[in-house]
Amino acid sequence: MDVLGFQPMWYVPAIGSATVIAVIATIHVMASHTSVGASILLAYLATKAYRENIPQLYDYIKKYLLTLLVFSYVSGSISGPGIWFSATVANPRGISALIHNFVWVWAAEWIWFVAEVTLVYILFYTLGRIDQKSWLKLAWIFAIGSWATMYIIVGILSFMLSPGHEKWFTTGNILDAFYNKNYFPHLLMRSAYMFAIAGTIGIVIASLMRKDIPEKVYKDIVRTMSYWGIGGLVFGTMFFGWYFSTLPERSLVMLAGIVPTWYYGLIFGILLILLAHFVLTSIKPTAARAYIALPIYALIFFMGVYPEEKIRETIRKPYVAGEFVWVNQIIARDVPAKDIKSEVDIINEKGYLQVNAFVPEGLKTITPENKIMAGKAIAILQCSGCHNVTGASGLRPFAKKFEGMDSEDMVYGFLSNYLTPQAHPPYMPYFVGKDEELRALSAYIADMISKGGRVSAKIEVPKATLEAHK
Amino acid sequence: MSMVAYQNLTRWVLLGVLALMLLGGRLAFAGQSPAEVGAMLKAMADPAGAPFYPVVMQILQVITWALHIVFVWTSIGGLFYAIYGFTRKDPNHQRLAKAMLELSKVSVSLAIVLGVAPLLFYQVIYDSLWYASANLSASWYMMFIVFLLIGYYLIWGAYFTKNRPQLATFFSIGGVIFLLAVGFLIHVVNYQALYPEKWVEWYTSGGTTMNHTGWNIYAFNIFRYLAFLVFPSISVTGVFMMLYAWYFGKRPEFERDYVNFSAKLGAKLALMGGAGWIVFHVLYIFSVPADWNAKGSIFAWLSVLGLLLCAGVIFIAQKNPIGMAIPSLVAGTVATLLIAVFREYLRVSSTARFGYSIYEYKVNLEWLSPMLFVGTTLTGLILYAYTWWMAYRAGRTPKGEVYQANETEDALGNASVFIVTLWAVVFIGTGLIIIARNYL
Numbered sequence: 001m002d003v004l005g006f007q008p009m010w011y012v013p014a015i016g017s018a019t020v021i022a023v024i025a026t027i028h029v030m031a032s033h034t035s036v037g038a039s040i041l042l043a044y045l046a047t048k049a050y051r052e053n054i055p056q057l058y059d060y061i062k063k064y065l066l067t068l069l070v071f072s073y074v075s076g077s078i079s080g081p082g083i084w085f086s087a088t089v090a091n092p093r094g095i096s097a098l099i100h101n102f103v104w105v106w107a108a109e110w111i112w113f114v115a116e117v118t119l120v121y122i123l124f125y126t127l128g129r130i131d132q133k134s135w136l137k138l139a140w141i142f143a144i145g146s147w148a149t150m151y152i153i154v155g156i157l158s159f160m161l162s163p164g165h166e167k168w169f170t171t172g173n174i175l176d177a178f179y180n181k182n183y184f185p186h187l188l189m190r191s192a193y194m195f196a197i198a199g200t201i202g203i204v205i206a207s208l209m210r211k212d213i214p215e216k217v218y219k220d221i222v223r224t225m226s227y228w229g230i231g232g233l234v235f236g237t238m239f240f241g242w243y244f245s246t247l248p249e250r251s252l253v254m255l256a257g258i259v260p261t262w263y264y265g266l267i268f269g270i271l272l273i274l275l276a277h278f279v280l281t282s283i284k285p286t287a288a289r290a291y292i293a294l295p296i297y298a299l300i301f302f303m304g305v306y307p308e309e310k311i312r313e314t315i316r317k318p319y320v321a322g323e324f325v326w327v328n329q330i331i332a333r334d335v336p337a338k339d340i341k342s343e344v345d346i347i348n349e350k351g352y353l354q355v356n357a358f359v360p361e362g363l364k365t366i367t368p369e370n371k372i373m374a375g376k377a378i379a380i381l382q383c384s385g386c387h388n389v390t391g392a393s394g395l396r397p398f399a400k401k402f403e404g405m406d407s408e409d410m411v412y413g414f415l416s417n418y419l420t421p422q423a424h425p426p427y428m429p430y431f432v433g434k435d436e437e438l439r440a441l442s443a444y445i446a447d448m449i450s451k452g453g454r455v456s457a458k459i460e461v462p463k464a465t466l467e468a469h470k
Numbered sequence: 471m472s473m474v475a476y477q478n479l480t481r482w483v484l485l486g487v488l489a490l491m492l493l494g495g496r497l498a499f500a501g502q503s504p505a506e507v508g509a510m511l512k513a514m515a516d517p518a519g520a521p522f523y524p525v526v527m528q529i530l531q532v533i534t535w536a537l538h539i540v541f542v543w544t545s546i547g548g549l550f551y552a553i554y555g556f557t558r559k560d561p562n563h564q565r566l567a568k569a570m571l572e573l574s575k576v577s578v579s580l581a582i583v584l585g586v587a588p589l590l591f592y593q594v595i596y597d598s599l600w601y602a603s604a605n606l607s608a609s610w611y612m613m614f615i616v617f618l619l620i621g622y623y624l625i626w627g628a629y630f631t632k633n634r635p636q637l638a639t640f641f642s643i644g645g646v647i648f649l650l651a652v653g654f655l656i657h658v659v660n661y662q663a664l665y666p667e668k669w670v671e672w673y674t675s676g677g678t679t680m681n682h683t684g685w686n687i688y689a690f691n692i693f694r695y696l697a698f699l700v701f702p703s704i705s706v707t708g709v710f711m712m713l714y715a716w717y718f719g720k721r722p723e724f725e726r727d728y729v730n731f732s733a734k735l736g737a738k739l740a741l742m743g744g745a746g747w748i749v750f751h752v753l754y755i756f757s758v759p760a761d762w763n764a765k766g767s768i769f770a771w772l773s774v775l776g777l778l779l780c781a782g783v784i785f786i787a788q789k790n791p792i793g794m795a796i797p798s799l800v801a802g803t804v805a806t807l808l809i810a811v812f813r814e815y816l817r818v819s820s821t822a823r824f825g826y827s828i829y830e831y832k833v834n835l836e837w838l839s840p841m842l843f844v845g846t847t848l849t850g851l852i853l854y855a856y857t858w859w860m861a862y863r864a865g866r867t868p869k870g871e872v873y874q875a876n877e878t879e880d881a882l883g884n885a886s887v888f889i890v891t892l893w894a895v896v897f898i899g900t901g902l903i904i905i906a907r908n909y910l
Contacts, residue, residue: 003509003513004513005513005514005515005516005517005598006514007514007601008602008605008608008669008673008681008682009605009680009682010605010609010682010683010684011682011683020612024615074579074622074626075619077582077583078582078615078618078622079615079619080586081585081586081589081615084589085604085611085612085614085615086612088600088601088604088605088611089604089605089608089611089612089684092601092605093516096516096597096601097516099516099590099593099594100516100518100519100520100521100594100597101518101521102839103520103522103527103591103594103839104521104522104839104840104843105839105842105843106590107530107587107590107591107843108839108842108843108845108846108847110583110586110587110590111843111846111847111850112850113583113586114583114584114850114854115853115854115857117579117580117582118580118854118857118858121576122857122858122860122861125861125864125865126861126864128872129867129871129872129873130860130863130864130867130872130873130875131872131873131874131875133875134860134875134879134880137856137883137886137887138857138860138883140887140890141853141856141886141887144887144890144891144894145853147894148890148893148894148897151897151898155901164908165909167908172834172836173838174836174838174839175900175904178901178904179900179901179905179908181905181908181909183901183905184901184902184905335518337834338517338518338519338834339519339834340517340518341517357510357513358669358670358673358680359674359680360674360677360678360679360680361674361677377680380680457682457683459679459682460679461677461678461679466678469677
């Protein structure tokens with residue numbers, strides 16, 4: 001048996017496995033940015049409480065810590081592995097490429113995770129039980145340690161988009177891959193925006209405690225949150241611009257061409273809403289209301305982070321990792337430093353269905369009986385990373401892309417001109433496999449369109465083929 | 471019950487055990503040849519290779535798994551007891567139930583964060599096992615995350631309603647059901663991973679389809695589940711009760727009567743849970759397919775020996791559970807480590823059947839990132855020492871009092887703040903140098 005390292009495929013009809021990752025990633029970014037931002041804000045407030053002797057500030061800090069524990073740390077610590085788990089099943093070879101390159105870097109991040117999670121509990125339980133100076137030290141260790149998790153993950157995210165420097169492919173030097181051109185703007189952008197996210201929750205908590213703390217302290221807290229928030233938005237937007245300017249050429253083409261304009265509208269919309277809210281609460285802290293700030297926090301999820309995650313996902317295409325693993329899991333180019341070989345030639349020679357161990361024997365050789373099912377298998381294996389291949393809704397659906405093409409020749413004519421190494425669009429891999437496999441894919445698509453554009457995702461090896469194999 | 475009824479019951483139990491043992495691994499599908507499975511395993515290893523010697527990854531995986539699983543056990547065991555304790559009228563039970571709920575709540579956090587590391591090291595050397603098995607049950611694998619989230623929030627629900635025992639019991643029951651389901655799913659994924667010869671057969675339902683929905687579960691071994699998750703949860707939580715009495719017993723607001731009650735109950739639970747643990751661990755060893763040679767392996771019997779040693783210490787501890795809390799902890803740690811080693815033996819022997827060895831994994835040796843890890847670990851150890859020590863001190867301080875750090879603690883605190891700042895400076899500084907070199 002001559003097989004390549006493909007894993008069993010997970011197909012999520014309509015929404016696609018990529019959306020599963022995006023939703024979990026958005027939850028994680030919300031939770032993690034809230035907690036990292038808050039760790040620094042709280043260390044700052046604790047310093048103020050200690051220096052200016054304002055014990056009531058500790059009450060606020062304690063409430064904020066509890067909020068972090070209940071919301072950020074639960075959802076953040078679960079959605080973190082959640083991204084990993086979803087990438088494992090949606091894109092196993094992509095996440096594997098990252099892990100094999102960065103396992104030690106992730107392990108270093110883990111040291112900070114452990115510090116962060118244990119410290120948030122320790123800070124909560126020891127507040128008022130150890131002397132203020134020691135508590136302050138713990139708070140700053142917590143703040144810098146939390147931030148360190150961001151220092152590390154941003155490097156890996158940068159690599160995911162691109163190794164940055166062409167020389168990584170020949171040297172394999174981890175530093176070249178990690179400290180990408182967009183590392184610092186990316187880090188600074190996230191670091192700035194996290195204060196706006198944490199500040200919004202800070203205002204929610206303060207407004208809920210308003211009656212329990214003296215008015216002056218209350219105003220002080222709300223103003224602090226607002227000023228940090230405004231600063232975060234202004235600097236974040238500057239770094240956002242800088243970040244864009246450091247993106248690879250391919251990504252810029254996609255940003256201009258295929259990222260929907262309304263995504264930008266959402267992002268700039270939420271930035272304006274946040275800015276307006278912070279300006280209001282800084283001028284008139286008593287106007288802060290939980291029922292206003294909390295929905296704004298929720299809006300950050302839908303208007304800010306989710307579009308941002310989708311954009312990041314889009315501009316990475318056609319790759320999922322390091323500009324050598326395609327979104328369809330095929331290794332698209334050599335990486336001499338790691339002795340990684342492109343799989344394109346071997347798949348073209350042997351056939352895509354042949355080299356995947358998880359394709360049933362009865363579909364590996366294409367016959368008139370199994371042609372449509374073999375085509376469906378190819379669609380699911382090669383195309384479903386970005387497309388709904390069995391319907392007309394959801395993720396870039398086939399039924400819409402191929403509307404009206406109900407004959408095999410028509411689809412084949414289109415695909416054989418479109419998905420070639422020369423003509424393929426920058427965001428899509430070209431087709432890899434035997435010509436008869438492209439024909440089978442075309443037959444499947446034409447069949448699906450002729451059936452109204454919606455078919456079952458089930459794959460059935462025809463009885464005749466099964467019999468022949470026996 | 472009459473003698474005949476007993477005999478019948480015993481017969482049915484034994485038959486059930488036999489059936490489960492057959493399901494547990496003896497029945498193999500006819501499928502690919504061993505050579506084909508071996509070729510597939512090798513092909514499925516990431517072409518980038520391991521960035522360091524696989525044996526180092528393996529050792530780290532064993533150690534970090536042991537750390538992780540202890541908190542998995544206390545999160546489930548804490549809830550088991552909380553459910554029982556909340557239903558008792560006795561104030562000691564009520565009070566201990568709250569404490570164990572607290573243990574469970576914190577343990578879930580620690581189990582999650584500690585669990586990241588063994589997975590990381592595991593999938594660098596056993597990637598085919600990890601990815602293929604997870605993808606076979608992909609949708610359930612995602613439900614793992616959903617169940618964990620629900621389970622954890624139910625535990626918080628119990629925590630916030632701890633002064634209303636009925637409600638807290640309700641939430642705790644929900645919490646433990648979800649945590650057990652989470653444990654079930656990870657058990658399935660880890661267990662399926664051990665049978666690479668069945669993956670293709672499973673996924674294609676014998677060559678007839680592709681099960682890409684991810685809603686299938688292909689293998690389960692009740693002995694393994696009980697031995698690795700359920701019984702240790704009871705036993706280890708018992709040891710934690712002994713430690714709880716040892717640690718908090720020094721505080722004036724903890725009455726002698728309550729402290730002794732907790733310690734005694736803990737020792738009893740540790741012994742009872744431990745008995746079940748040993749029985750099912752041995753049954754699991756017997757259910758491992760013969761060609762893995764588990765029954766003849768020194769690692770299998772060392773793990774049993776570890777459990778027996780632990781049981782011995784806990785047996786002695788029944789008379790003086792507070793005094794024996796630390797020795798019980800040490801014995802439990804040894805047993806857990808030996809079980810972690812045994813689990814690793816299973817992976818090695820399962821893949822060895824197909825000529826696959828992690829020690830032959832392609833290595834792309836690289837020194838810079840391991841240096842980052844070692845540097846960060848050293849930094850972390852200083853921080854951990856300081857922060858956990860302060861937590862320890864604070865916990866022992868009587869309610870209403872403030873613990874004043876001594877000079878040494880002050881110095882360690884300053885060193886910690888300094889070293890964490892230094893780490894950040896070095897990390898950022900290195901980045902600036904690299905960027906300047908590559909792009910300016």
